[in-house]
Amino acid sequence: MTDKLPELYEEWAQKSQEEVLIQARKELAKGMDPDQVLEKMSKQLSNKLLHPILTGIRESCSVDKESLAQSRAEYFEKMKHIGLKSDHIQTDS
Numbered sequence: 001m002t003d004k005l006p007e008l009y010e011e012w013a014q015k016s017q018e019e020v021l022i023q024a025r026k027e028l029a030k031g032m033d034p035d036q037v038l039e040k041m042s043k044q045l046s047n048k049l050l051h052p053i054l055t056g057i058r059e060s061c062s063v064d065k066e067s068l069a070q071s072r073a074e075y076f077e078k079m080k081h082i083g084l085k086s087d088h089i090q091t092d093s
Contacts, residue, residue: 009052016048 024041028034057071 013049017045020045020048
């Protein structure tokens with residue numbers, strides 16, 4: 001099952017993207033300010049995509065707060081290397 005997790009997460013992420021996009025289109029059709037709609041859409045999608053990752057980190061370290069802090073630090077250190085395109089990770093080289 002764990003070998004399928006990346007594919008399942010990718011599928012779920014794509015569905016989440018579609019849901020957020022549908023909602024944004026509805027708001028634009030109602031005449032809402034495009035900048036506000038885009039900002040809201042961006043936040044919603046980021047929150048949706050990060051939630052299971054951060055929840056997993058939290059749950060895996062729920063007994064040991066020091067491990068939780070270390071896992072978060074490692075996660076955010078890795079996230080520093082993500083470039084403008086979320087599907088490409090930049091390296092220091």
